[in-house]
Amino acid sequence: MSAASTRRELRELAGMCGVQLRYTGNDGRQVTASVDSLAGVLTALGHNVEDAASISTALAEARRERQQRSLEPVVVRRVDGSFSTPMPESGLVEVDGVALDRASHRLTPGYHRLTVSRPTGREEALLLVPPQRPANRKRQLVVNAPVYALRGSEDWGIGSYTDLGGLAALAASWGADLAGTLPLFAIFTRSPIDPSPYLPVSRMFWNELYVDVAAAARLAGAENDPEIAAARPGPQVLSARRADYEAVARAKRRALDACARAIHEASGQRRNEFENFLAAHPELNDYAAFRAADERIGEHWRSWPSAPGAVPEGSVDASAAQYYRFVQYAAATQLSEAAQAGTAGLYLDLPVGVHPDGFDTWSHPDLFADAEVGAPPDALAEGGQAWGFPPLHPQRLRQSGYSYFIGGLRAALRYAGAIRIDHILGLQRLYWIPAGADARSGVYVRYPAEELRAIIAIEADRAGVTVVGEDLGTVSPEIRRGMDRDGILHSFVYQFEATARRPLPQPTRPSAASLGSHDLPRFAEFWTQPAQRELVGALGEPEPAEALKRCLESLAAGPASCLLVDVADLEGETEPDNRPGTGPEAGNWQLRLPRTVEELADDPVTRALMTGLARARSSADLEVATA
Numbered sequence: 218m219s220a221a222s223t224r225r226e227l228r229e230l231a232g233m234c235g236v237q238l239r240y241t242g243n244d245g246r247q248v249t250a251s252v253d254s255l256a257g258v259l260t261a262l263g264h265n266v267e268d269a270a271s272i273s274t275a276l277a278e279a280r281r282e283r284q285q286r287s288l289e290p291v292v293v294r295r296v297d298g299s300f301s302t303p304m305p306e307s308g309l310v311e312v313d314g315v316a317l318d319r320a321s322h323r324l325t326p327g328y329h330r331l332t333v334s335r336p337t338g339r340e341e342a343l344l345l346v347p348p349q350r351p352a353n354r355k356r357q358l359v360v361n362a363p364v365y366a367l368r369g370s371e372d373w374g375i376g377s378y379t380d381l382g383g384l385a386a387l388a389a390s391w392g393a394d395l396a397g398t399l400p401l402f403a404i405f406t407r408s409p410i411d412p413s414p415y416l417p418v419s420r421m422f423w424n425e426l427y428v429d430v431a432a433a434a435r436l437a438g439a440e441n442d443p444e445i446a447a448a449r450p451g452p453q454v455l456s457a458r459r460a461d462y463e464a465v466a467r468a469k470r471r472a473l474d475a476c477a478r479a480i481h482e483a484s485g486q487r488r489n490e491f492e493n494f495l496a497a498h499p500e501l502n503d504y505a506a507f508r509a510a511d512e513r514i515g516e517h518w519r520s521w522p523s524a525p526g527a528v529p530e531g532s533v534d535a536s537a538a539q540y541y542r543f544v545q546y547a548a549a550t551q552l553s554e555a556a557q558a559g560t561a562g563l564y565l566d567l568p569v570g571v572h573p574d575g576f577d578t579w580s581h582p583d584l585f586a587d588a589e590v591g592a593p594p595d596a597l598a599e600g601g602q603a604w605g606f607p608p609l610h611p612q613r614l615r616q617s618g619y620s621y622f623i624g625g626l627r628a629a630l631r632y633a634g635a636i637r638i639d640h641i642l643g644l645q646r647l648y649w650i651p652a653g654a655d656a657r658s659g660v661y662v663r664y665p666a667e668e669l670r671a672i673i674a675i676e677a678d679r680a681g682v683t684v685v686g687e688d689l690g691t692v693s694p695e696i697r698r699g700m701d702r703d704g705i706l707h708s709f710v711y712q713f714e715a716t717a718r719r720p721l722p723q724p725t726r727p728s729a730a731s732l733g734s735h736d737l738p739r740f741a742e743f744w745t746q747p748a749q750r751e752l753v754g755a756l757g758e759p760e761p762a763e764a765l766k767r768c769l770e771s772l773a774a775g776p777a778s779c780l781l782v783d784v785a786d787l788e789g790e791t792e793p794d795n796r797p798g799t800g801p802e803a804g805n806w807q808l809r810l811p812r813t814v815e816e817l818a819d820d821p822v823t824r825a826l827m828t829g830l831a832r833a834r835s836s837a838d839l840e841v842a843t844a
C-alpha cells in the first residue's frame with residue numbers, strides 16, 4: 218500500500234473515532250493535524266496504528282463495528298419528542314419493558330432502558346430523557362471566596378468548611394442567596410503539596426485540609442484530647458498572608474488522627490452514625506486504602522507493583538486508612554452544615570480534570586486515555602498549553618453508561634444550590650496532546666455533547682440546582698445553543714466585555730455575571746492597568762473602590778440571572794488567586810483574606826454595598842434575549 222493510501226486510511230479512522238482532522242485557531246487560520254499527531258491520539262484511544270497493515274486492520278474493524286451496530290449505546294429523547302439517533306425500523310422497540318409507541322408520550326425525566334428485540338438477538342441502550350428547559354429562574358446573588366482564603370476566629374492557618382458556612386450565613390444577612398467557592402475536592406497532601414483545586418485526587422471525595430478540627434473533635438467525642446490542642450499551629454502560620462499548606466497538613470493530620478482514633482473506639486449513637494455513613498458510601502473503603510498506600514509507598518500508583526484498582530500487599534496502614542475514612546465523614550458532615558447555613562446552599566465548582574496519578578485514574582483506568590488535555594497555541598501561549606491531566610475516553614465513557622460522570626456530578630450537587638462546570642466546551646471537544654508530544658502537536662477529539670448535557674440537566678433538575686457553564690474563549694455557536702436549550706447559564710466576565718464605548722456592558726444571554734475570574738487580575742489591579750485608561754476615562758476616572766461599586770451596581774440592576782461578587786474585590790485585594798502558566802512557586806491558590814468572616818460582618822461599608830446590590834437584584838428584570 219502506498220504512503221498516500223495509508224494516510225487516507227489513518228484520516229478515515231480518525232474521523233470515525235471523533236478525532237478532528239483540522240481546527241480553526243484563535244487567529245482564524247486553519248490548522249491541519251499531522252500524521253504523527255493523529256497516530257498518537259488514535260493510539261491513546263486504544264487503536265494499533267504502528268504501521269500500514271495495523272492501520273488497515275483497525276479501520277476494517279471500525280467499519281465492521283459500525284455496520285453491525287443498529288442501536289447506539291446511549292440515546293437522548295429530546296424535549297421536542299425526537300431522538301438523537303433514529304430508532305430501528307424493524308424489531309420490537311421497548312422502553313422499560315413497554316412498547317415505544319405507548320411509552321414515549323409519558324416518559325419522565327431521567328434514565329431509562331431502551332431495548333430492540335429481533336429474532337437474531339436483543340440490543341440495549343441507555344435512554345436519557347432531560348427535563349423541559351426551565352421557563353424562569355430565581356435571580357441569585359453569590360458572595361464568592363476560596364475556602365483556603367477564609368479566615369475564622371478559630372482557623373488553623375487555612376479556611377474550613379465551617380468558615381464556608383459562616384460565609385453563607387453572612388451572605389444571607391446581606392440579602393445574598395449563595396456562598397460561592399472554588400472546587401473542594403481532595404488533593405494530595407504528600408510533600409511537596411500542589412494546592413491547585415483544579416487538579417484533584419478525585420471528583421468524588423473532599424479536601425481534608427478544609428475540615429474544621431474543633432467540629433471534628435466534637436463529632437468524634439475527642440474535645441478534651443490534649444493531642445489536638447498541642448497540634449495547633451503557631452501564630453506565624455495562623456496569621457500568614459499565604460496558607461502554608463505543608464504546616465497546615467502536618468498539624469491537621471496530627472489532630473484529625475486523634476479524632477479518627479476516638480471515633481473508632483467510640484460506642485453508642487456516635488459510632489452508629491459513623492458506621493451508617495460508611496455503609497452508605499462503600500466506595501470510601503477503596504479510596505481510604507488508595508490514599509493510605511500512596512502515603513506509605515511515597516510514590517504515585519503507576520510505579521506500584523500491583524495492577525490499577527489494587528493496592529500492593531502490605532502497603533495499607535490500618536490507622537492511615539482509618540484516618541482517611543474519618544476525614545471524609547467529617548468533611549461531608551461539615552459541608553452539609555455549611556450548605557444549610559445560608560438561604561439556598563452553596564455555589565460549587567466542578568473541575569474539568571483530575572490528577573493523572575489520583576484515585577479516579579487508579580480506580581477507573583479504562584476511562585482515561587494516555588494523553589494530556591491542553592489548549593492549542595494562541596496569542597497568550599505561543600507554544601500552546603498542557604494542563605497536566607488526562608482526558609476521559611469518550612467511547613468508553615458512553616459504553617459504561619456514564620456512571621463515573623454521574624457520580625462526580627452527584628457528589629458536587631449534593632451540597633449545591635448552583636454549580637459551575639469548568640471549561641464546558643469540553644463537553645463537545647477537548648484538545649488532546651499525545652504522550653511524549655508538546656502542546657503544539659495536539660488535536661481536538663469530539664465528545665457526545667448532547668448526551669453529557671442531558672445528564673447534567675437530569676441531575677441538576679433532580680437536585681433543584683442552577684447550572685453555570687464556563688464558556689469563555691473560543692466557543693462554537695453549537696455549544697452555546699445547546700446550553701440555551703438545556704437551561705445552562707453562560708459566563709459573562711466584565712473584564713472581557715467592557716470597552717470605552719461600553720464601559721458598563723450587560724449580558725445578552727442568560728448568564729452568571731462577574732467582574733473577573735480566578736485566572737484574571739483582581740478588579741483593583743485591572744482598573745489601574747495602563748491598558749484600561751480609555752475605559753477608566755469613559756466612567757469619569759473613578760478610584761478603584763468607586764469603580765467597583767458602579768460596575769457591580771450596573772450588573773446587579775441588569776438582566777444577569779446570577780451575579781458573583783468576590784470578597785477579595787470587596788477588600789480591595791490586588792493579587793490574583795492564580796497566575797496561569799505558573800505553579801505553587803508563584804503563590805497560586807494560597808492568598809488569604811485580610812479579615813475574618815466575623816470582621817467582614819461588622820463592616821458597615823461592605824454591608825451597605827451588598828445589601829444595595831441585593832435590593833437591585835430583587836427589583837431588576839430577569840429576562841434577556843437568547844441570541
